[in-house]
Amino acid sequence: MSNKGVRWAxxxxxxxxxxxxxxxxxxxxxxxxxxxLGKFVFKNDFKASLIGRxxxxxxxxxxxxxxxxxxxxxxDEKGKPFLIxxxxxxxxxxxxxxxYTVLAGxxxxxxxGVDVVKVQFPRGKTLNEYFRTMSRIFSGVEWEKxxxxxxxxxxxxxxxxxxxxxxxxxxxxxxxxxxxxxxxxFKINSDVLSKDRLVDDTEVYFRGxxxxxxxxxxxxxxxxxxxxxxxxxxxxxxxxxxIDFHEVMKNAVSLLDPDExxxxxxxxxxxxI
Ligand code: COA
Ligand code: MG
Numbered sequence: 114m115s116n117k118g119v120r121w122a123x124x125x126x127x128x129x130x131x132x133x134x135x136x137x138x139x140x141x142x143x144x145x146x147x148x149x150l151g152k153f154v155f156k157n158d159f160k161a162s163l164i165g166r167x168x169x170x171x172x173x174x175x176x177x178x179x180x181x182x183x184x185x186x187x188x189d190e191k192g193k194p195f196l197i198x199x200x201x202x203x204x205x206x207x208x209x210x211x212x213y214t215v216l217a218g219x220x221x222x223x224x225x226g227v228d229v230v231k232v233q234f235p236r237g238k239t240l241n242e243y244f245r246t247m248s249r250i251f252s253g254v255e256w257e258k259x260x261x262x263x264x265x266x267x268x269x270x271x272x273x274x275x276x277x278x279x280x281x282x283x284x285x286x287x288x289x290x291x292x293x294x295x296x297x298x299f300k301i302n303s304d305v306l307s308k309d310r311l312v313d314d315t316e317v318y319f320r321g322x323x324x325x326x327x328x329x330x331x332x333x334x335x336x337x338x339x340x341x342x343x344x345x346x347x348x349x350x351x352x353x354x355x356i357d358f359h360e361v362m363k364n365a366v367s368l369l370d371p372d373e374x375x376x377x378x379x380x381x382x383x384x385x386i
Contacts, residue, residue: 119172119218120341120353122229122333123164125157126212128358135376138358140367142166143186151375155385161209167361168216169194169207174364176203176220181366193287204343206284213337215353223345226285230277232270232336240265244272251275252298262304274306274338275299278328281342282317296320299328308332311350 130138139147146166153159166186173196174181185197194207204225205218211231219225235243244259251259255275262268278299283292300316308331315328327346331353332338339353 117220118347118349118351119216120351121168121172121216121356122339122353123168123214123356123358123361124212124333125160125164125209125214128160128164130160130358132376132380134358135379136371136373137362137365137367138163138167139375139379140369140371141170141181141362141365142368144369146186147369147372147375151378154382156379156382157384159379159382161214164214164361165207165209165216167365168214168356169205171361171363171365172205172216172218173203176218181364182368189287191287193284208280208284208339211337213333213339215333215339217341219343219345219347219349221345221347223343223347224285224287225344226281226283226342227339228277228280228284229333229337229339230273230280232273232338234269240268247272250279250294252295254298254300258301270306270338271301271304274301274330274340277338277340278315278317278330278342281328281340282326285342285344306330306332306338308334309352311352313350 150159150163170181170184173179173184177199179198186194187197188194202222203220204222205216206225206227207216208227208229210229213229215227215229217225217227259268259271259275262271279294279297282297296319298318302314303312306312312330313327317324317326327343329341333353
């Protein structure tokens with residue numbers, strides 16, 4: 114058992130599951146989650162969400178010592194997963210977008226949220242048109258920072274970085290998007306993100322008042338940025354580490370019987386392009 118924090122990043126584009134992989138993986142989620150996953154139209158959405166469930170189970174198993182197949186997750190009224198079987202002295206959160214599913218965990222509790230975002234140009238819109246449709250998400254200060262970047266590519270990267278930060282905070286506090294998004298305002302002090310270094314000097318303000326939260330940001334690759342929001346500053350600085358399917362399934366124990374028909378229906382789905 115360990116109470117160290119973790120940062121795992123699963124690269125979905127590197128995972129082409131075999132039938133046997135899928136049989137095992139889908140037998141390691143709770144029945145209601147298996148049912149939810151089954152409703153995904155696209156293969157990549159199914160895989161992204163499935164890996165998130167498996168990462169949570171691995172994290173709780175390794176951190177609390179609870180038996181793999183005895184761990185029970187519920188969801189609160191906003192859909193945020195929580196551990197039913199034990200008082201929560203750990204915090205963790207999952208996010209999936211583009212080519213990655215990530216999990217951030219903290220062994221000492223406190224609110225924690227993570228978000229991964231794929232930086233991509235909007236389809237069928239100019240950058241100005243796109244930003245106009247998103248105007249209400251960010252405050253004047255945030256827009257100024259985004260617009261102050263030179264090229265359109267840099268503006269887009271700064272836009273998604275703010276998005277990622279805001280989501281990580283909202284996911285940590287669990288309010289979803291039910292609050293006025295402009296009330297939560299980020300002040301970015303280091304303009305450049307990279308793959309091998311954490312940026313942790315971003316500040317957050319709520320209605321003008323500085324909050325005592327820590328944000329750790331980095332790139333997973335040139336197209337994906339990730340942010341972890343934590344209420345408690347543990348002093349731990351952890352870079353995201355890539356984890357593969359073999360590692361995800363290490364020590365996994367089936368909860369459900371293998372389901373051939375269910376797996377066949379997964380392989381009959383198509384990929385969202
Ligand atoms: N709070 C925290 N975590 C939650 C959650 C909640 N209310 N609901 C679900 N999660 C967890 C789950 O593990 C979920 O995985 P699952 O979908 O496979 O069950 C995972 O977080 C989803 O996170 P992510 O992949 O980052 O999803 P998202 O960015 O699309 O949505 C929401 C995150 C649902 C929590 C919510 O904030 C939302 O609806 N966002 C919409 C996006 C938006 O308009 N943002 C405004 C710009 S800042
Ligand atoms: Mg997200």
